[in-house]
Amino acid sequence: MTLLPQELLKSKAPSSRPVISLCEGSDPRIVAGALAAHQADLANVILVGDADAVRAELSSQGASESEGVQVHDPLTSPLTSKFAAEYHDLRKHKGVDEAKALTAVQTPVVYAAMLVRLGHATGTVGGAVLTTGDIVRSAIQVIGMHKDAAMVSSFFLMYPPKNATNGARAMLYSDCGLVIDPSAQELSEIAKASSKSCRALLETEPKIGFLSFSTKGSAKHTAVSKVAEGLALFKETAPDIEADGEFQFDAAFVPSVGERKAPGSSVAGHANVMIFPNLDAGNIGYKITQRLGGYMAIGPVMQGLAKPANDLSRGCIAEDVTEMIAVTALQSLNQ
CATH class of the missing domain: 3.40.50.10950 (Rossmann fold)
Known part of the structure; x- marks a missing residue:
């Protein structure tokens, strides 16, 4: 727990x-x-x-x-x-x-x-x-700025309600409060900072899902390409951290959906760090999780300082x- x-x-x-x-x-x-x-x-x-x-x-x-x-x-x-x-x-x-x-x-x-x-x-x-x-x-x-940080970003800590089931788990959502439209490089940097925050504040190893309206190329758009490029850049600089995408939220969160949409992925269905493509998605996402899902949301917490x-x-x-x-x-x- x-x-x-x-x-x-x-x-x-x-x-x-x-x-x-x-x-x-x-x-x-x-x-x-x-x-x-x-x-x-x-x-x-x-x-x-x-x-x-x-x-x-x-x-x-x-x-x-x-x-x-x-x-x-x-x-x-x-x-x-x-x-x-x-x-x-x-x-x-x-x-x-x-x-x-x-x-x-x-x-x-x-x-x-x-x-x-x-x-x-x-x-x-x-x-x-x-x-x-x-x-x-x-x-x-x-x-x-921290000597190892390229930018300042923010995140929310999301804690499930007591006695929650169906795979509910503590998660970190980023960026939901600061960076409006991150580039692919910035998504990679946000993920790197968030992995450290996950270890420090959730005391668990990060499984990072890069989120989109597409899962593994199911849709073609420049917005999808940005997320895929951000993931590729992250993997180049942090190859030892589990990360995958691009995922729709259900593929990142629900094991059965993850298995079906991204077979063979160790992150699909088990992500605990959600990297949102922009501030619209992140801000809306954390509030839906809080208000409809009953999660406790703590943030925005700044990282990179x-x-x-x-x-x-x-x-x-x-x-x-x-x-x-x-x-x-x-x-x-x-x-």
Whole structure:
């Protein structure tokens, strides 16, 4: 049985508790989710924002600042000048002078990312108020790309309902939240990153299905050719990872259909990593799985960064914040 992120994190019992920065530190959902994560011994948290507003929200929820629940105000923090110097070094080639650097790190989203870059936090979470663009931009500019990654992409962790049958299993869907129309090369890169995320967060070997509206050449179209080319590129660079396609979803998921449509494939009917051809398919696919199939969907989770940073939905609730803190903490243990 696949453990959910909170269960998996507790099972690992890291010797040093992860520290997660949250750039919307006065939002009631963020505070509630962060307090729950700390109380469950998942992580220590740093709430970033106007200190008076953050402390007022903590107080309204019956809590206060402590060693494991810190409050950082970028306008008054003793770290801000150091962060401004670092940001200036990072962005001066883009015309950012010292004054602009100071202004940038005084914004909570950049400050929270800089906490991660300089080792004061192991990961960061935001997006309850800010847009995905705000979160991704600050992560790429401040935290940067992983040395082995060619791009940043995202995925959803999909967990079946309890007592589910008929081959229901935990899966990873990518990309469902970031890359709108990936090229064949980008599909290959997304699959490589997703294979690592599968091992780290589902703790199982990836079986990667490259999805399409065609199975093994049953239809001819440039969209199908793109997926087939992405698979070929992936196999060239990751020959030891099980991957196959192109598959329609039923051929990737249902063993009997996989045997009939793709006989001899070890992935057909057993895929646990689904690579979607574009964001339309991925976003629609995860929501259908969630709403009709009863699966729990956690994400979008970002992959390809040097250190973890993740984006919340603006419609999130406190429980979503706690889950994403757990996911981010798990990612930090596997960097």
